[in-house]
Amino acid sequence: MTTTKSFAEAAAAGPNQPIVLLEDIGKSYGNIAALRGVSLAVRQGEITCVLGDNGAGKSTLIKIIAGLHDYTSGRMSVNGQERHFSSPRESLDSGIATVYQDLALAPLMSVWRNFFLGNELTKRPFGLLDSAAMKRIAHEELTKMGISIPNLEQPVGKLSGGQRQCVAIARAIHFGAKVLILDEPTAALGVNQSGVVLKYVVKARDAGIGVVFITHNPHHAYLVGNHFVVLKLGRVALDTHRSEITLEQLTTEMAGGSELEALSHELRGANPDPVAVSGAGGPADGQADEAVTSVDDQEKGDGGDE
């Protein structure tokens, strides 16, 4: 098919080859088509933001890359090799780390134990846990990322949501992720904590990782993104680089774009007073506007603590 070819050719033409390349991906759950013809390139040192409303297909897309679901049509390649992951372990072993909203951290365990969860260091010859080495490395890695957690012995459940996200990101980087998929990392966070997390998303990008940042918040996406893909009802509605779009355009696209304009006309017809709906995003807009300033300001006081 020409569409598939042209996306793959265009993706391969740049100097920065995609690590993960999805071409014309489709995924059906029985007779529900969750994704149709989705193409996406994840590149080293780039943040690709995938935006979309509820039901747009974001989770399905993540699950395919993370090895939880297989796709039903199209092609996924990792470092140029076609792949069908049959488990999350296969995705992880290919250098793809996924940080879910619920984080898969053990809340009652210490920060350092969580950092090494599933990858514990042991001492020879008896295979006892090497606690001293794990504490030291966790401390070094978090410090390297500029994450300040004074006491790594405290249960991870006592950290703020933002700090927990940062621990999960630092852990993925330490264990060699080449691609980091972040599932709505700022969705449950307040303005200042979102700023803290966005800062580490940028650090991951600057460390050379290809980041996929899933969000429904265009303000957060625009603060950090190099590339934006908007999904609507399982299809790619927009695929563009930062230089080609403004925050206002991205917000309008997410808010419904042309559908909103049509609704605005319809409502105007029914109501003599004009109704301003274009670009509206409800209360979240105001909140996110604050976030734009807070990312720069967050270091002044808020460490993300609750």
Ligand SMILES: Nc1ncnc2c1ncn2[C@@H]1O[C@H](COP(=O)(O)OP(=O)(O)OP(=O)(O)O)[C@@H](O)[C@H]1O
């Ligand atoms: N396991 C499943 N079985 C059947 N249908 C599903 C399943 N998972 C998702 N869907 C459907 O696929 C479509 C895309 O869902 P998906 O969860 O990927 O969207 P999303 O963008 O992540 O939405 P949200 O932000 O609400 O999580 C929806 O219509 C959803 O109802």
